[in-house]
Amino acid sequence: MKKLLFIIALFCINIPVIYSQTIGLEIGNRAPDINLPNPKGENIALSAFKGKIVLIDFWASWCPPCVKEQSELVVLYNRYKDAEFTNGKGFEIYGVSLDNKKANWENIIKKAYINWTQVSDLKFWASPVAKTYNIQALPFNVLVDGKGIIIAKDLHDNDLEYFITKLLSGGETKSKN
């Protein structure tokens, strides 16, 4: 009986520790969840990809540098989507578009051969997610580990791939933003 009480007490003590991971935008914080519709209108939550390394990619079809970056992300995604990481199994991209016209958004998805999850509330810069993630400019991204913890922010081009390969190799990853 004493043993059981001890286990229950231990569990209760640990509950706050388990759930106290601060939700925020700093490296080491739990990334705020996003739950928005994909082009088919089905809501897909960021938290659905728990266990994987996830790149939250904020972009829009009206943003020329973002569109240019999509073709680079296609290469990155196909290269690492099934890879094993030290802190996640598989690599996923969660594309959040700040578009306001569905046709334009879908057009780029098709043209750039984007085959990862895409969501948008089609509210342009007025999207609440832009406020939640304090987005100052596009393109912007946040990299989270398998536990949903932010491990890097706003990495692009070679810096992004280099960071991902560091996760692969099992070496210690330094926070970078």
Place this chain on the structure above:
Amino acid sequence: MKKTKIIILSLFALAFFATTFQRVTAQNSSEPWTQQQLLAPSALAKTINNTKAAQPLVYCIGPQAIIKNSIEIGSAQVPSNLKNFKQQISRLPKNANIVIYCGCCPFDVCPNVRPAVNLLKEMKFTNFKLLNLPRNIKVDWIDQGYPVAE
């Protein structure tokens, strides 16, 4: 001898300043708008909030009209939108008080501001301004608490 040195140094200094000035001028002239044609967001917000003030015609030539009372044209990089803009402003007097804005991205990568400014210039409008949104409409307008469309 000393005099010659001074003259040579002065000539070098003059050449340096002339080159620098030329560079600066070239940078400014590479854009179709002048510094005087840039309108500060705070100034436009003040005008919109003052209902007694004469209101300019504010056109959004970007993806979406965010500013209160602004007229949505659509992205000016799309030829049909630019044509529509031309039709709308062709009815206005050449000295009409016009403000255009995009706000999708910083000016250097914005695909919409240049076609719209060039059109206004081609049509000989004399009193138009480009809203100075150096980063985007969120940072430079929405986040500042300026009036937005409902």
